[in-house]
Amino acid sequence: MVLRPTIEPMLAQARETIPHPGAVPGGMAVEPKFDGFRALLYTPAGAGQPTLIQSRRGAMYQARFPDLVAAADQLPRDLVLDGELAVLEHGQLSFPALQRRAAAVRNAKTLATALPAHFIVFDVLQAEGQELLDEPYARRRQILEALFADHRLTPPWTLCPSTSDLAVAEEWLHEWTDVPGIEGVVVKSLTGRYRPGVRGPWYKVRRRETTEAIIGGVTGSLRRPHVLLVGRYTGEGHLRLVGKTVPLTTAATREVAGQLTAAGPDHSWTGVRFSVWGSSGPLDPVLVDPGLVAEISADTAQDHGVWRHPVRYVRLRQDATMADVPAFGEGARPQ
Known part of the structure; x- marks a missing residue:
């Protein structure tokens, strides 16, 4: 099956604390939770087809982010990525600046120059035309890391960090969240498949x-x-x-x-x-x-x-x- 818009992204259940690794079936991976807009990015399968950027609720955002569309030339065809849209302003992630970008159509190119967007990728749902929803997280992560290494991807494409070390995850939750734009962590099962529209077994933990x-x-x-x-x-x-x-x-x-x-x-x-x-x-x-x-x-x-x-x-x-x-x-x- 070849994936096409619109796909409902998989969602996370809220938790107060990071679970112990033994409490997550198959072991766990932990990623920083960035404070941006959730999005899916689709590269074209063939010539003349557009790159598409889909919001969590199914709206199409490519006209609002022409800088990301232009940078998609770095990416292989027939690819579907899941990640977080983010915007830097004065060297820091800025949610208000991201809101301005997401609301702009007529002046999208001007804003793209002043407030360039970034796409922080944490999952791959399709690669080389092969749908990966039933692959375990650990395998999808391997494919994603290989994608960044093989294509030498640079900003605006950013690979979201991931760890299975509980001490590192706790550091991310309590130290990294001092940085604007990071609000917590997301915990995922290493053996879990990607389930569109389902909340869990991913868990989000916000620092409070x-x-x-x-x-x-x-x-x-x-x-x-x-x-x-x-x-x-x-x-x-x-x-x-x-x-x-x-x-x-x-x-x-x-x-x-x-x-x-x-x-x-x-x-x-x-x-x-x-x-x-x-x-x-x-x-x-x-x-x-x-x-x-x-x-x-x-x-x-x-x-x-x-x-x-x-x-x-x-x-x-x-x-x-x-x-x-x-x-x-x-x-x-x-x-």
Whole structure:
């Protein structure tokens, strides 16, 4: 069978920690989890056919990334690669810059010059016209490494690192995630086949840290809050939204509801409507008096001080004051 768009990429289940190698059937390989856009790249089988770049949800992105299409001349024909689209800005991986590239069509060539894209490859689904979905991960990795070596591939093509050493994997999770653009690791079975559209047996582990933020609003009601909207103050004294929590547990709802009071007219968010990454539509929160400090658990994926993924409520910090909460934009990561 020859693979053609659209293929649903294989997905990973979330875990809190890296499993012990013995807990993964067939042994495990671990790769860094880059903070980009998942994509599949198809090189043409014959002359006159285009190189295609497919997003995770099936959209075709080749018009937005003409630099990658041009660089595909380095690649052999009839190849299907799975990887992560990324963009460097000022020498660092930048998700906002990647968003600009992914949204641009009319000025795609101009942006490609200013913000060149990279494709971080972690799997090969087809090589030399041969479909590889039923090959174990270890064999697909061998083919992928040989592809990079035989064709002497250079940027924008990057081979994603992989290790079976648990100590190295832990170092990647706790040390490499200090670098912008790396948010954790992905664990894969060495004997696992590629299962399009299936979540697992791959596992993603994001680095998480606890930090403080101010409760500025809730969804639901004061008596039964569902989600917390949390913020931090700017140097000018304005409360800025930095994230939303996952839905509160029953115990957390009781704990927070007993402390909430309605906001006054001078609340920084009065009249503001929020659209938070990952929400299906604008949020319309109930504003509360911003006097409560919450301890939250958050991963490392931020855009200009705002968490893209929902944070987790840990507890109220009755012992903390506004002075104990980092200012908005103070550091790119939780402290």
